[in-house]
Amino acid sequence: MSLPIFLHHYPGSPFAEKARLMLGYKGLAWQSVFIPMVMPKPDVLALTGGYRKTPLLQIGADIYCDTALIAEKLEQLQAAPAFFPAQGEGLARTLAQWADSALFWAAVAYSTQPAGMAQMFEKAPPEALQSFAADRKAMASGSTSLRPSDATSAYRTYLDRLVDVLGSAPYLLGDRPCIADFSAYHPIWFTRKQTPALAGVIEERPTLVAWMDRMAAIGHGQSQRSNSQAAIDAARAHTPADVRGLPFQNDHGLALGSRVTVAAESFGTEPTEGTLVAAPPGHYTLARDDARAGRVHVHFPRIGYALRPVRS
């Protein structure tokens, strides 16, 4: 029997929207667990041991951090329809990485200018806006953020480039959506859905609107509401998947079995500590024992994450 798939997310998160659409595209049934938008997140940390970003994919006692790795896992679970085209896979991955970083940050800086924040929080008490702003400021400490006017210039240019890449095709790289479409869609979805007062930059580009409508039509598949306690119980009830047969790419001079931390390179750099149990070419797997979740394996992509030894 296949293990239940949990997605830990909240409705307004752009990267979560990418994950929801990817699940929908693969036609996989999933359990939906809403998590807080800001710290503290004790139930998330029971699973990850430190990583606090959104979303997480959980399959039994395996926790997949970052949508780049979630895409790989979903492709492994369900090969068709594919995220990674046989022809032009490198181009699709490179475009996706640009969209998840440069396009995403331009979209966020543009959409969270004061008019956007006011719209996002119009139905919430003022404390909600204050705690969100303080949480994100702390997460971003050490990184440079775009000023709204510069973000507007970058965003307009990027949207024009997407229109150019689309040409007359239905999707960015041809007749079918690929990973580049899922990555390019979610930052723009954020503007369109969360801050419609600022969505003129999208509406004035009909090619983009038509593509967004096609992406939205993929939907989120079949999901059932669950909760974080049920997810933690599921982790405790299962054993992580066996990783012993995986190839080992040792770029850090660290043997398997070493005590390590893995942390995002920027924005939310809380480390996860554990034992390095696998390091194939694309990702790292850390084993950790949690008082609530039991033995879990936490998986991170290599790109965008720093692996460090724990010195005793």
Ligand SMILES: N[C@@H](CCC(=O)N[C@@H](CS)C(=O)NCC(=O)O)C(=O)O
């Ligand atoms: N590279 C990560 C980025 C995830 C990310 O930055 N998510 C945002 C929400 S869209 C986040 O974590 N915000 C803070 C939070 O939710 O605690 C991914 O692909 O999953």
